[in-house]
Amino acid sequence: MRILQLHCDSIEYTPTKKEIKSAEEIENPQTQKLEEIVVAFVAIEDGDDSSVAKNAISQIKNSMEKIGCKKLLLYPYAHLSSNLAKPSTAMSLLNEMESEASDLEVSHSPFGWTKSYKVQVKGHPLAESSKVVTKDSAAAKDDDEDTSDALKGESTIRSYWKIMSPDGTMTNIGDFDFSNHKKLEVLAKYESAKQRQVDEPPPHVALMKKLAIADYEPASDSGNMRFFPNGRLMKSLIERYVTDRVKEYGGYEVETPIMYDSEHPSMVSYFNRFPARQYNIDSEGKKLFLRFAACFGQFLMANQFQMSYKNLPYKLYELTRYSFRREQSGELVGLRRLRAFTMPDCHAFCKDIPQAVDEIKVRFDLSQSVLKELGIDQSDYDMAIRFTEDFYNENKSSIEELVKKHGRPVLVEMWKEKFFYFVLKWEFNFIDNLGKASALSTDQIDVENGNRYGIEFVDENNTAQHPIILHNSPSGAIERIIYALLEKAAADSKKGIKPQLPLWLAPTQIRIIPLKEEFYEYCNDLCDKISAQNVRVDVDDRNESIGKRIREAEKEWIQYILVIGEKEAGSENLSIRDRQTGDVREVPFDAFMDEIHEQTLDKPFTGLNQSQHLSKRPQLMV
Template sequence: MRMLQIHSDGFSFEVKRKAIKNAEETESKNYSTDASCLVNFIASEASDETDLERASQLTADMIDSAAQEVSEKNIVVYPWVHLTERPSQPSVALKLLKNVERILKERDYTVYRVPFGWYKAFTIHCKGHPLAERSKTLDVTTLKEKPKEGVREQEAAPGEDLTALKAEEKASSRFYIMEPDGKLTDHDKFDYTGYEELRIYVKYETAKDRTVSEPPPHIELMKNLELVDYEPGSDAGNFRWPPRGFTLKRAIEERVTAEMLDYGAHMVQTPLIYDYAHPALKSYMQRFPSRQYIVRSGEQNYFARFAACFGQFLLASQSLISYKQLPLKLFEIAPSYRREQSGELAGMRRPRAFTMPDIHEIVSDFAMAKESSMKQLRFIKKLMDELEVDYEVAFRVLRSFLDENRDFINAVVKFIGKPVMLEVFEERYAYFVFKGEWNVVDDQQKSACLATMQIDVENGERFNIVYVDERGKEKHPLIMHTSPSGSVERVLYGVLEQAHKDKKRGKKPKLPLWMTPVQVRLLPVDDGMIEYCMGIGEELMKAGIRYEVDDRTLTVGKKVRAAEKLWIPYICVVGENEKANGILTVRKRETGEQTEMKVSELVKEISTKTAFAPKQRLLMPSLISKQPIFSREV
């Protein structure tokens, strides 16, 4: 079976003439609705004939799942043989379509099945959101035995290893709330008064539902601000960064890199693809719950990395390491890929391609791991605070580790300084015994993790990483896995969702000043002021401040509105009066005030607010007239 699904605002068709001799008899030659509906163009294939009942059931399941993801109750079933080169017999195709109709009606859907065996004209109005257009395929001859009732079966691509994901789904755990004083309460008995976002986060985590019905607010914002956009020439969940967004991306990467170098990290670069057949990698894949992109080269299967672990572990396994160098910190800005399920993709919240700042800290034992954890908490808090986002913290621990290290867990939560979610596993399903997550809760009451830290007890031995101890003996270390900020994509998701929430609370939406692509826009009142503005721009650039000059032939009012659409923090009007008095008329987005400032005062204010961040140049010309329109309106 092959299926094309379109979420549409209305649908209509008109029967023209018979396409086959035994076309289905129909009294209605046309149909039209203005209501929202999920239109399913279905082609039954020869493989469906081997198990028609199961093919019908699974096709209905696919439609049911898609309908739930987009919150749709109206279903159109449309026969469309042109989707396949291997069609089933017409009688089989008709039975499949009738079965699908019956099953969906039993599930309380409103279903309209289009007559079979006719040439038809139709009109459709695709809604255009990220889940509005999808295709599905089904081959019952390749499926394993039917999963048990109530058990969700993971769908794997050819060659993909989902062992760890399936183990994660089966793992037994309990959820608690732990307070800074060490008090532990069942999550459903905790008083969430004053902790509304924690309540939302815990509800989301315990439900374990990652499906998406509507695009989250940050998607429209990231496109309107010309930061990120979908790439139609790539796989879903892969994005392109125009210069404005790429400037922001580089600013984030450089900020995290500077923090890691200050922490004592060794910065490395490792390959993007790895061999499935490598014994250590193959074993690790079965302990890391993530989906993989498969890369075929000749007769060999490779996978695109979904973290920096693989290359860094292989590098460490071939290094001579002394106890004197521990803890040894390897850091990388790692382009990574995870083949997330299509129904879970949601802009920057859950993409398939992402850039992960990833540090692995090699430690001798649990004592050093706990000491390093307390140090990492400090830089994670610093970076999270610099993002200016509200966040909730969660820790996931093995029961035995919690029992044996309660003082450590108490100290960690005390440092966090507010109640956190604690998920306790009875058995270890992955390589870690302790994991911390810093999560943003968005306007859709969903969440995504930014910073994360883990204590890994397996991979030192798995990859044969050794260090030489004080007595000259080789020992396997433990490994700390940490992303100090989360992926760059998740950072953008977090700050944009925060901006959306701030706007709903009556505040002006903004990006943190240090990462915003353009910090100052100069608005000359006429062409005679452009050269003077460029001179001011040179002063700003020397101070590491990113600027633009709007040299277009527009009124000052239109220039101001254009700058406000892009959330420019400082908008400076420059005319003869400003030039004569050596001042700028500055409009500040954060406060809404308009004031007069000298260039030196503006430089001092911005430099003071962004002193912690490395200087990042604007990655495009500073004159607006030299910038093409990538995806925004100005």
């Protein structure tokens, strides 16, 4: 039995004439109009029986429950199959289906008639689906209509979900003991995760505004954020850090256009895998799209390189500002899921699978280390790894090595066969306060795009070959790193720990508060002296009480406060109020600078991105 199921605003049909002798008798062939209804076009095929009918109707009811519709029209539609059952069988099965659905408001259009019809289909993803139900199919395939072959393939792909422990053993998800791995459980059961009790926005959304980091820009499209001076400073430092680390690893930084011609031959097949998820721009007859990754630019560039196997692995890197993905509007949240985001993307062109496998290990270490240095510890994320069965059988020990590097059990998805362009992909998933998982670092082994983009190198035998390409983002989107740091801080706050950003990312590292106006000059001198040591320091020279100025510094999460009065102005040492303890301690100037430099060691520095004096600063966010 074949079914095309449509969730409709309305359908209107008119029986015009009998098509077959045994057509259903109807008294008064009139136009029928039905609204807010699921229409199931049904073709009964040879071999279908009452079990098939029951199965089909239960599947239809199931999906109708999901979309919350209670009205069903069964519409006999022969054109779905070339292997139709006899009309008598078909009619009786159709009747059976109708009576099985008697708990719904169900009807059918007359069997055996030629009908004209007019249908208005709804626009949501579940509105259209097709089903094939046969005697032996326990569950019918349920494909979205109107999708590319790749997306269709994805929904029918067979994959196995497992948990792999660091020692290499694989366990079925149902049998795995998650009691010590709660976050992994969230990741593993993400699809079937039960409803969260809390109905609240993720904490980072309020924090990104309160700390004047970022905000929505109503004049742009959803998911396109604006970054205030504080946010730009943090983002810029993270961008620089990731870039420095990738260059140290051996990536060469390039810059490529943010828009491409969707009719360029290299683009067509890649592009058609992922329809309608990008921003499109029409310009002088060209159909351009905004890049959703750095792949295009780097591959088109590499296409022109004259490469030898001796040059490989060769690594290109770009920090995209921005990559654009037109995510579904309901999916956008704060800094977690955006339509425009900043993505470090490093491709390594490798001569063969063994070289790619060696290289992926290096990049795995790089990714782990980058996250750690950004302030995201291994305990903050869980790992997922996906690969084809063939790739697993040929590279078992390397896969186990990656899992061992992570040191904790890992979610595994094994595909029976390849259906993306890659044969292996791993990612680190951050789980936030609301139990949402989002990918940070990731790497893939791509076996298709070397060919698709015509990238070539010459091997030892002087023959041209397509490279295997790795796609690594060592940190994931920069905005997402800020999201993770804010979510972590919020989690600390819940536990009673004072929330804090890593010192090297703090917009202000030290605040100086003069007790009275007479200390302004001393404070300004001190401020200059500290600034000269590459430390971000400012002076709260507003005419407010000490208590209030300290409170506001606390609200900005500033780690060190120096209150300057007579005692301090006359002392060799600094009196430092440390936010984590709330205590004041006396430390010599040099020792204090050392303390700060130690915490920001090997991290990029940039100066204060606001006025040094608070009296000169507008209030961006309260």
